Amino acid sequence: DVARELYAEAKQHGISFVDGPVSGGEQGAINGQLTVMCGGDQDAYSKAETFINAFAKSCKRMGNTGSGQLTKMCNQIAIAGLVQGLAESIHFAQQAGLDPHNVIEVISKGAAQSWQMENRHKTMIANEYEHGFAVDWMRKDLGICLEEARRVAAKLPVTALVDQFYGDVQDMDGGRWDTSSLLTRLQKK
Numbered sequence: 552d553v554a555r556e557l558y559a560e561a562k563q564h565g566i567s568f569v570d571g572p573v574s575g576g577e578q579g580a581i582n583g584q585l586t587v588m589c590g591g592d593q594d595a596y597s598k599a600e601t602f603i604n605a606f607a608k609s610c611k612r613m614g615n616t617g618s619g620q621l622t623k624m625c626n627q628i629a630i631a632g633l634v635q636g637l638a639e640s641i642h643f644a645q646q647a648g649l650d651p652h653n654v655i656e657v658i659s660k661g662a663a664q665s666w667q668m669e670n671r672h673k674t675m676i677a678n679e680y681e682h683g684f685a686v687d688w689m690r691k692d693l694g695i696c697l698e699e700a701r702r703v704a705a706k707l708p709v710t711a712l713v714d715q716f717y718g719d720v721q722d723m724d725g726g727r728w729d730t731s732s733l734l735t736r737l738q739k740k
Contacts, residue, residue, distance in 0.1 A: 552617075553620075554568075554570035554590060554616055554617045554619070554620050555616050555617050557570075558570075558591065558616040558617075567591070567592070567594070567595035567598060567599075568591055568595060568616065569589050569590065569591035569595050569596055569599045569616075569619070570589065570590045570591060570616060570617060570618075570619040570620050571587045571588065571589045571590075571599070571603060571610075571619050572587070572588055572619050572620055572622075572623035573585045573586065573587050573588075573607070573623075574586045574588070574623070574626050575608075576683045576684055577683065578683075579608075580606070583605075583606050583607070583608070584607075584608045585606060585607045585608065585609075586607065586608065586609040586610075587603050587607045587609070587610040587611075587619075588611065588613055588618075588619040588622035588623055588626070589603070589610065589611065589612045589613060589618075589619045590612070590613055590614055590615060590616045590617050590618030590619035590620060590621070590622075591612070591615070591616050591619075592615070592616075593612065596612040600612075621699070623692075624692070624695065624696045624699060627689065627692045627693060627696055628693075628696055628707060628710050630667065630689075630730065631689065631693060631709075631710055631713040631714070631717075631730075632709050632710070632713060633665050633667045633668075634667055634671070634713075634730050634731055634733050635709075635713045635716065635733050637665070637667055637668055637671065637672065637675070637731070638675065638731070638733040638734040638737055639737065640654070640655075640658070640663075641654075641655070641672065641675055641676060641734055642734060642737040642738065651672070651676050652672075652673070652676060655668060655672040655676075659672075667731070671683070671729075671731040674729075674731065675731045675734050678734075678735070678738075680725065680728035680729050680731060680732040680735070681728070681729065682729050682731070683729035683730060683731065684729055684730050685726065685727050685728065685729060685730075686717050686720050686721060686725055686726050686727070686728055686729070686730060686732060687721065687726040687727065689717055689730045690714060690717050690718065690721065690726075693710060693713070693714040693717070694714070696710060697710065697711060697714065713733070716733055716736055717730075717733070719736045720732050720733065720735060720736055723735060723736065723739070
């Protein structure tokens with residue numbers, strides 16, 4: 552809604568507007584490896600694309616204004632489920648007496664592979680959660696996703712559950728930990 556409001560206001564003043572949320576985190580920004588999901592008029596996007604490509608590895612127009620924001624919601628929904636699955640996998644390996652590093656080395660070569668697995672498993676196993684997008688921010692984003700889901704009549708049961716799990720992490724004073732800290736709530740005794 553905010554993106555659409557900004558678009559309407561910009562248009563009244565003869566200004567082009569593109570909503571362009573990003574994915575890739577702090578390291579993606581530092582290394583120029585962000586993914587940008589854009590919404591807006593084709594002409595406005597075409598003008599902005601050159602500039603966006605200066606700091607992004609991928610940039611795509613997803614549709615009219617607001618479509619970039621909706622695509623970012625899809626990104627956050629997917630990440631929430633992936634991180635919870637990775638946390639459970641590591642926790643299960645540890646409880647079953649397996650070396651979680653060896654488990655991830657093997658399963659990351661198959662169908663379970665993901666960016667989260669490749670980039671967060673070592674810090675998760677070491678209980679280091681100062682490496683990325685904060686739980687507080689993810690809760691904000693998931694709240695927006697769940698609100699939009701109600702508006703468009705989409706069912707997001709796993710997202711709602713993982714949002715509650717992030718609430719548990721916040722209750723553990725982990726609001727500034729990165730999103731991979733879901734493992735901590737499984738290890739809590």
